[in-house]
Amino acid sequence: MEIEEHISTEERIIKAAEKIFLREGYAGARMQEIANEAKINKAMLHYYFGSKKELMEKIFSAKFKEFIPKVTEALQSETTFENVLRVYIDTYIDMLMRNPYLPLFLIDTMHRNPEFLSFTQNFPGKLFAAWLQKQVDLKKIRPIKPHHLLLNMIGLCVFPILAKPMFQKVFQIEETDYQQILTERKEMVYDFVMRAIKIDDE
Amino acid sequence: MEIEEHISTEERIIKAAEKIFLREGYAGARMQEIANEAKINKAMLHYYFGSKKELMEKIFSAKFKEFIPKVTEALQSETTFENVLRVYIDTYIDMLMRNPYLPLFLIDTMHRNPEFLSFTQNFPGKLFAAWLQKQVDLKKIRPIKPHHLLLNMIGLCVFPILAKPMFQKVFQIEETDYQQILTERKEMVYDFVMRAIKIDDE
DNA sequence: GGTTGGTTTAACCATTTGGTTAATGCAAAA
DNA sequence: TTTTGCATTAACCAAATGGTTAAACCAACC
Structure with missing residues (x-):
């Protein structure tokens, strides 16, 4: 377990949510699929970001800036x-x-x-x-x-x-x-x- | 009940499905909402078009031609x-x-x-x-x-x-x-x- | 060693969703 | 008038879905 290689759960969720939301869209994305992608328990998504909508909003505003x-x-x-x-x-x-x-x-x-x-x-x-x-x-x-x-x-x-x-x-x-x-x-x-x-x- | 004003159930479904699918997308569209829009029973959708996917395919290929x-x-x-x-x-x-x-x-x-x-x-x-x-x-x-x-x-x-x-x-x-x-x-x-x-x- | 407090998990829950079914309606054929 | 066969409906179903909870975990601190 290298010190610098560690990625926080929050970051893992963001990365996973980015991937799934971008590929599937909001309506098509599944919270379980994001959890699988991040290799964490689904409850963590709500623990860190509240709801699907709040998570989406985080991803959207970050991506909007890139565009x-x-x-x-x-x-x-x-x-x-x-x-x-x-x-x-x-x-x-x-x-x-x-x-x-x-x-x-x-x-x-x-x-x-x-x-x-x-x-x-x-x-x-x-x-x-x-x-x-x-x-x-x-x-x-x-x-x-x-x-x-x-x-x-x-x-x-x-x-x-x-x-x-x-x-x-x-x-x-x-x-x-x-x-x-x-x-x-x-x-x-x-x-x-x-x-x-x-x-x-x- | 005017003769020429009558619109068949099938047409009603097509019109309604067009509206809902176009507005909500495939994943966001709800079969119940299409049924409401067409003012018919939800079972009719499956009776005439089989599944959500088949109905979507009908709408898509028709609309594709317009584009x-x-x-x-x-x-x-x-x-x-x-x-x-x-x-x-x-x-x-x-x-x-x-x-x-x-x-x-x-x-x-x-x-x-x-x-x-x-x-x-x-x-x-x-x-x-x-x-x-x-x-x-x-x-x-x-x-x-x-x-x-x-x-x-x-x-x-x-x-x-x-x-x-x-x-x-x-x-x-x-x-x-x-x-x-x-x-x-x-x-x-x-x-x-x-x-x-x-x-x-x- | 024990307590504390954030983190993680499995199990659970209510609701929604696409889809089915069995019964009924109903107009035209017989 | 009865029968036939498509059209229509209400009720139902299993699976999926977003979200919750109570218990367990675990590292830091006392």
């Missing part, structure tokens, strides 16, 4: 628009490839348990809007409403993850090819967005 | 690329505004019950690819892989529907404004895609 783009620093830096866009898309698609269950879990939960959203922090929407307006004023890009651009960027990154089963079926794509396509999209999405919003006469 | 873009005719017509794109995006966003639960329902189901996908028909991926290649050859648009363009187009239309709760929270948007933004997007998405793939020197 909301961490753009604040990038926006405040003095780097070019192109750079911000490129880094953002790369980072985001990488994160999604590492967490393929995350988008569906969050979207599903937000729709069916909207009360969980109230516990989450805000995305710096105003900051993003201001930054974008500056880029427009500087004639770096064509005018576009911040919420539209953000929806476009995130949608282009996230949708292929959400639509994976349909996508693979419709185009008859194997797993390795699918991963390859996601990687390709880092370049593709950057290019697509850049062309869509750049100034024509340059 | 898969009906592009075949458009692709075979001799109209311009611009026209196909414009009509496609308009039609699709309109359909989504009328069926806001549809995307999450399909995506959720495909992920958690992938076996349902095997019952569905195929999307004419090859036809779309061939048509797009022709547009590229005719120098109507820049080269782009068919699956990327399709993911982009659908993603740009669908993602705002999926992300609605988060979107509204992050940007503090009321329901009427949200609807307005979706309508705006018909124009916006067309423009965005068109600029992204048009030939530069014209």
Whole structure:
């Protein structure tokens, strides 16, 4: 029993709950399955977290933070628009490839348990809007409403993850090819967005 | 008891199951709730459709067809690329505004019950690819892989529907404004895609 | 060694859930 | 009018589910 290798029961529960909730969703997840996954007695779940709902809320708000783009620093830096866009898309698609269950879990939960959203922090929407307006004023890009651009960027990154089963079926794509396509999209999405919003006469 | 107004029990069940499954998802839906919605005895559900899974499969495959873009005719017509794109995006966003639960329902189901996908028909991926290649050859648009363009187009239309709760929270948007933004997007998405793939020197 | 207080467990509980059944309703055929 | 066969219902059932409880465990402290 190594000192540093020890993982507390609470951590074990969190890890297990993450796995099961992400894979099965709230309604589909079973407390017993979480207990099995954590290799502890089911009563421990309630001992540490009260109820299924409270446990879910813990997992949701933690995961929500991962999903909301961490753009604040990038926006405040003095780097070019192109750079911000490129880094953002790369980072985001990488994160999604590492967490393929995350988008569906969050979207599903937000729709069916909207009360969980109230516990989450805000995305710096105003900051993003201001930054974008500056880029427009500087004639770096064509005018576009911040919420539209953000929806476009995130949608282009996230949708292929959400639509994976349909996508693979419709185009008859194997797993390795699918991963390859996601990687390709880092370049593709950057290019697509850049062309869509750049100034024509340059 | 009007002759033409009569709705068969089977139809009543389908309507009710659609409503409940779309709103609650498979795991969240309750057979009793479907029966209540249809105002019939719960045993009728099993009498007509066997099991929850069989009923779900009926609803899923019907709804899947609505979601898969009906592009075949458009692709075979001799109209311009611009026209196909414009009509496609308009039609699709309109359909989504009328069926806001549809995307999450399909995506959720495909992920958690992938076996349902095997019952569905195929999307004419090859036809779309061939048509797009022709547009590229005719120098109507820049080269782009068919699956990327399709993911982009659908993603740009669908993602705002999926992300609605988060979107509204992050940007503090009321329901009427949200609807307005979706309508705006018909124009916006067309423009965005068109600029992204048009030939530069014209 | 004994007490204390947090941790863990097996057994239990009430309710919900998908599904079944046996009896009844009922319209059309005979 | 009686029979036939599908349609419908109330009552029921076994399994699953989230949650509880009382007892046991166990390391730290006295």
